[in-house]
Amino acid sequence: MxxxxxxxxxxxxxxxxxxxxxxxxxxxxxxSDLSVSEAHAIEALGQHGTMNMKSLAGKLGVTTGTTTVTVDRLESKKYARRTSTKKDRRVNLISLTEKGEKAFAEHHRFHLDLTEQMCACLSKEEAMQLLETIKKINREIF
Amino acid sequence: MxxxxxxxxxxxxxxxxxxxxxxxxxxxxxxSDLSVSEAHAIEALGQHGTMNMKSLAGKLGVTTGTTTVTVDRLESKKYARRTSTKKDRRVNLISLTEKGEKAFAEHHRFHLDLTEQMCACLSKEEAMQLLETIKKINREIF
DNA sequence: AAAATATACTTTGATAATCAAACATTATCA
DNA sequence: TGATAATGTTTGATTATCAAAGTATATTTT
Structure with a gap:
């Protein structure tokens, strides 16, 4: 190479x-009835679990200001909720509601289907190799 | 798998x-001094060459209306130009200006560097395999 | 402990990105 | 020729985004 x-x-x-x-x-x-940024936030929360605003912003690759707006909308639509912690009262922990978990599962189903489609055109070995390679890149580059 | x-x-x-x-x-x-959508359009034009609005919209995964706005800005900033064809007078061919080509080369340099970084953490075989796999997925799934 | 600094988040003000639907122009088909 | 289709633009609305300023709470320094 x-x-x-x-x-x-x-x-x-x-x-x-x-x-x-x-x-x-x-x-x-x-x-779906979600906007793109809302869906991405739900995806991050579903995949990595409850986290604070800063981490969520990091996962989404946007500023915390943008994330505030997104979470505001998710909250008003009942997909997510903020919980403040006793330990550090500046922090807001964001978690999915039951409705949010359901939306995540639904969206994730699409991703799983896509991955299955991809694997269907690869051999078992190729697919396993792809997993290893992507993992390596994720760990070492990003 | x-x-x-x-x-x-x-x-x-x-x-x-x-x-x-x-x-x-x-x-x-x-x-850079480009917006995200402008940069993506330049990237598509640089990689695939002159094309009409519809094709560009397709490459970018957005509507032609959105593409009109993007190309308007690229034109006013002198990165791209519209040329009408004799054959079909509805069509606008979009091409990069010299300034646009330069911006493309610069941006593409970043991509090449990233790819090199990725390959640096893979063996030669892994890298070649990754190329083959991604090609297959691009051809057969998307 | 008081003051200074840092951190987590929100708000503000502005701009960019986007869509769907209506529109104008030109091509193609019947 | 007249009807239908295709290419691109405009319009009106909404969403997405940032940088910078602001608020509240923690941590560090003196």
Missing amino acids: NHINHIEELTDELILFFNSFSSWENSVIRS | NHINHIEELTDELILFFNSFSSWENSVIRS
Whole structure:
């Protein structure tokens, strides 16, 4: 993989993969009654569990100000709730309500289906290798 | 890869990968004088060459209305231009100006660096396998 | 302990991003 | 020719976002 053309090619395929994934996700979300940012927040909370505003903002890759707005809407729609802690009263812990958990499960089902589709066009070995590779990249690069 | 837990795990890693990639890209873009949608449009035009509005909208995964706005801004900032064709006078071909090509090259450099970083933590075989796998998924799923 | 500094979050004000639906223009089909 | 389809723009509304300023609480320094 030292060859420059392979780097070029992999780059182009990664960008294409990213854009396709993004389009796919947006169209899945638009078929629900959630906005894109709301859905992403629910996804993060469902996957990683209750967390404070700062961590949630970090997971979503946006500022805490943006996250405040998103969580406000999730709260008013009853998908999530804020809980303050005794230990540090500045902190708000954000957790999913039952409705939020349900929405997460539903959305996650789409992701699982997509992953299954992907694996269906790969051999068992390729799929296992993909998992290992993505894990490595997630741990070591991002 | 038939095991349900592996599907779960791969799904979670893919989502993490996607979110990390997204955050990375956003922070790269914010260090330039382009907005996120402008940068994405330049990226698509640079990678695939001149195309009409509909194709560009398709590549970006947004409506043509949204694309009109984006291209308006790119044009007013001199990164891209519209050219009408004789063959079909409804069509606008969008192409990068010299300034646009330069911005693309610069942005693409960041992507190439990221890919190199990724490959640096993989063996040659793993990297080649990743390329093949992503290609397959891009062709067959998206 | 008081003052200074840092942290977690919200608010504000502005701009960017987006969609759906209506519209204008040009092509194609019957 | 007239009807239908396709390409792109405009409109009106909503969502998404940031940076910077503000609020409240914790921590550190003197």
